[in-house]
Structures are given as structure tokens and as C-alpha cells.
Amino acid sequence: MRVEVVQRVLRANDALAEELRARFDQAGVLAVSLIGSPGSGKTALLEQTVARLHPRLAIGVIEGDIATTRDAERLARLGVRAVQIETRLVGNACHLDANMVRTALVRLPLQHLRFLFIENVGHLACQVDYRLGEHLRVAVTSVPEGDDSPRKYPCAFAQADAVVLTKIDLLPHVDFSMAAFDQALRDVCKGPCFALSARTGRGLGAWVDWLEARRAACRWNAWLGSQRAAGR
Numbered sequence: 001m002r003v004e005v006v007q008r009v010l011r012a013n014d015a016l017a018e019e020l021r022a023r024f025d026q027a028g029v030l031a032v033s034l035i036g037s038p039g040s041g042k043t044a045l046l047e048q049t050v051a052r053l054h055p056r057l058a059i060g061v062i063e064g065d066i067a068t069t070r071d072a073e074r075l076a077r078l079g080v081r082a083v084q085i086e087t088r089l090v091g092n093a094c095h096l097d098a099n100m101v102r103t104a105l106v107r108l109p110l111q112h113l114r115f116l117f118i119e120n121v122g123h124l125a126c127q128v129d130y131r132l133g134e135h136l137r138v139a140v141t142s143v144p145e146g147d148d149s150p151r152k153y154p155c156a157f158a159q160a161d162a163v164v165l166t167k168i169d170l171l172p173h174v175d176f177s178m179a180a181f182d183q184a185l186r187d188v189c190k191g192p193c194f195a196l197s198a199r200t201g202r203g204l205g206a207w208v209d210w211l212e213a214r215r216a217a218c219r220w221n222a223w224l225g226s227q228r229a230a231g232r
Contacts, residue, residue, distance in 0.1 A: 013130055016098035020133025023110065029060075030215040031116045033132050035156060036140030038122035041166035043071045044198035045140060046117055050078045052208045057114040057215075062104045064096040064121040071119065083107045087121055094126035101132045114215065124153045135218055139189075142167040143174055147181035154188045162191040164207065169197040 024031045034042045043063075050059055061082040063072040072084035083104045087093040090100065101118060108116070118134060120127045139160035141149045144167060150157040157163060163185060171178075178195075185193055192210065196203030 010129055013098045016102060017131035017133040020098055020101060020105075021135070023105075024116065024133060024135065025218075027110045027113070028219060029110060029113050029116050030136070030211075030218045031118065031132075031134040032136045032138060032211070033118040033120060033134040034138050034140050035120045035124060035127040035160070036122060036142075037124050037145060040122070040140045040142045040145065041198055042119050042122070042140045043074060045164060045166060045196075046075060046119060047078065048198045048201065048204055049117070049208060049211070050075060050080055052204065053115065053211070054078065054080055057212075058112055059115045059117065060108045060110070060113045062096075062101060062108070062116070062118045064100070064119055066094070066121060081108050081113075094121055094123040095130050096120050096127075096132060097130045098132055115211070124156045128155045128159060136161045136214060138162050138164055140164045140166060143170045143176050147177045148184055150181070150184040150188050157185065157189045160189055160191055162210065163189055163193040165193060165195040166198060168195050168202065169200050 021031070034046070036042050046061065050061075053059060059080045061072070061075045061080055063075065063082060063084045065071060065084065065086060067086055067088045069084040069086070072082040075082040085096060085100050085104055087096070087100070096118065110116070118132055137160050139157050139162075141163065143165065165181065182193075194203060194207040194210065196207055198204070
């Protein structure tokens with residue numbers, strides 16, 4: 001019975017995620033979700049990403065945490081629209097779901113945005129099964145977490161469109177093998193990996209360039225879809 005209930009919940013979530021994806025496409029917004037463990041550097045990565053894209057490209061952010069609005073406040077200070085979801089208010093969930101994202105969108109001017117970043121609650125084991133309507137899912141892991149994180153959480157990395165390895169400025173100070181990490185990642189993930197430091201800025205250019213390229217491709221695909229729907 002429990003399996004049937006879970007399957008029904010996931011089917012309902014997937015259906016709503018498809019509706020959200022259609023809304024993002026219609027608004028011309030590229031939606032990117034970030035998954036990663038607590039302390040992996042997701043919010044710091046977003047801060048640096050926003051600093052390089054905004055206000056040239058309008059950005060909205062949905063922040064997920066079990067408690068506090070600290071992360072949304074950090075992003076709002078950069079001039080972007082940021083909405084916090086505290087999952088303790090909806091049963092202490094260890095992940096976001098499509099309904100939470102839909103509720104948060106009421107407070108975001110989607111028609112005026114070009115990027116929407118969704119930072120999931122920090123728990124890799126819980127985030128995998130729930131789609132949020134995103135175009136891209138990015139797995140964030142950090143040097144202090146170890147070079148074997150792709151082996152520990154294979155499902156999370158296998159479903160990622162890209163991986164960001166953060167805090168590479170700590171490489172001289174920790175026991176981390178880039179060769180071992182690369183091999184572990186290649187075994188489960190086919191997308192690109194961006195090794196960077198939000199603190200020093202090293203590697204951030206390639207990450208931002210990739211985001212902009214994916215947004216351009218997304219807009220082109222959306223335009224083609226609209227032309228087919230119109231029979232042109």
C-alpha cells in the first residue's frame with residue numbers, strides 16, 4: 001500500500017511539474033534547480049552567478065530550507081526577487097516539490113524574468129524523485145565532501161544535467177583527488193562538470209557562459225515549438 005501511495009504522489013507531482021514547465025516556456029524563462037548537501041555552497045554559487053548575470057538578465061530565486069529566511073535575504077540584497085520556502089511549515093519536508101514551487105511563483109513576476117533558480121533543501125537523498133518543472137537540474141558538491149560523492153549518491157548525479165564542484169580553493173588543504181572524482185563522476189553522469197570557487201571567482205566564467213548558452217538554446221526550442229503549434 002505504501003508503494004502505491006508513493007507512486008500516486010509522484011505521478012501527481014510529475015503532472016504539476018509539466019504544467020510548471022509549460023509556464024516557464026511560455027514566459028521565456030530558463031528554470032534551473034540546484035540540488036546538494038547542506039554546506040555544499042549552493043547559495044554562495046547563486047550569489048556569484050547573480051552578480052554576473054543581473055541586472056543584464058532579470059533573475060528570480062526560490063530558496064528552500066527547513067527553517068529561516070537567511071538564504072533568500074542573502075540573494076535579495078543583490079537586487080533580485082527571492083522567495084523563501086520554509087518546509088518546516090509543510091511537515092518538515094526534506095525536499096521541495098512542484099506544489100511548493102507553484103505556490104512560490106505567486107510572489108514572482110515570471111513574465112519579467114529570464115532565469116529562475118530553485119535552490120532545493122540540502123539533502124541529496126531526498127531530492128531526486130521530485131521534479132519541479134525545471135529545464136536543468138544541477139548537482140552541487142564541494143571539495144570538503146570528498147572525491148567519492150558521486151559514488152555515494154549515484155542517482156542524484158545520474159539525473160543531473162550538469163555538476164558543479166565548489167570550493168576548489170581548498171584543494172591544497174584537504175585530501176581530495178580530482179582524478180578519482182572525475183572517474184567517479186564519469187561512471188554516473190554524462191553532463192559537464194564545472195570546478196570553481198565562489199570565494200575567488202576561479203572557474204565561474206565557464207559556468208555562467210554555459211547557463212547563457214543553455215538559455216539561448218531553450219528560447220530557440222520554445223520558438224520552434226510555437227511555430228509548429230501554429231502550423232507554420
